[in-house]
Amino acid sequence: MEELRRDVALACRILGATGLTTPLLGHVSVRVDDDHVxxxxxxxxxxxxxxxxxxxxxxxxxxxxxxxDGYELPNEFPIHREILRARPDVDGVLHAHPRSALLAGLADVPTRPVFGAFDIPAYRLAASGVPLHPDAGLIHSVEAGQALAATMGEAAVCLLRGHGIVTAAGDVPTVVAHALALDELLTVSVELARLGVAPPDVPPTGLPDLGPSFNVDALWRHHVGLLELRGLAEVG
Structure with a gap:
């Protein structure tokens, strides 16, 4: 339990340190058992x-x-509750507000697999398709959470127009990895739209899955290391 608690706290600090969300908004959760997170x-x-x-x-x-003890749930806790209820295959959920998501969603920028080995996890998100949730309001009711879960389906990530992103996976480091990859995909997509160019899709040939030990574990250690350099890794 304490290790999971530390992972969620570190994930939140990584979101803040990387600028993947506005200072006070965003949250991460992890399933503990059938009824608790x-x-x-x-x-x-x-x-x-x-x-x-x-x-x-x-x-x-x-x-x-x-x-x-004086604590309040996130207003958008239904994001976590309804996705975890709908997705027994996932244990972690992340919600954040990267600027790239705001721009891409509002400008209807397509998220296509236009680059390859530059960022293979981001390429795979694009190739799988990034669902777009049309409601820009707070997800603060059961109905709104269920609608978001339906939009997301079985995907690892979801873009919320005029709002932010949601990622889901089997553990906390992976939801963070998905968020970083999605931000890279959206940032490149927005820049290409600014340049007025539309490169062709890249085929998957020569783009192997490097596996979670590289794509997730090493990435997690890297960002925790960056927190350590800033004196921000002590979350206890």
Whole structure:
């Protein structure tokens, strides 16, 4: 439990450190059992995602969704609850507000697999297709959460028009890896749209899956190392 709590806190700090979300908005959760998740909540001394501590990661029931000790659930906790209910294949959910997502969604920029070995995980997201959720409002009701889960389907990521992104995976480091890859894909797509060019799709030939030990584990250690360099890796 404490290791999971630390992973969620580090994930939130990585979101803040990489600029993948606005300072006070965004959250990460991980499933603990059939009815409980650890999720980043707002406490009485809230300072933003970059300063998340393990104390901010609260154990919450998917049924009652009650938080104690002066903490409040994210307004958009239904994102986590409804995706986890709909997706027994995933245990981690991330929601963030990268600027790339805002621009790509509002400008209807297509997310196509136009680059290859530059970023293979991002290429694979593009090749699989990035679902676009049309509702720009807060996902703060059961119905809104279910609608988002339906839009996302079995995908690893989802773009919310005028809002942000959601990623889902089997663990916390992987939802962070998906968010970083999606941000790269969206950033390149927006820049290409600015340049007014539309390169052809790249075929998958010569683009092997390098596996989670490289795409996820090494990437996670890299970003935790960057936090260490800034004196921000101590989340206890």
């Amino acid at each position: 650890l999720v980043r909540c707002r406490g009485p001394h809230e300072r933003g995602l970059l300063f998340t501590t393990t104390g901010d990661i609260r154990l919450v029931s998917l049924t009652t969704s009650v938080v104690c």
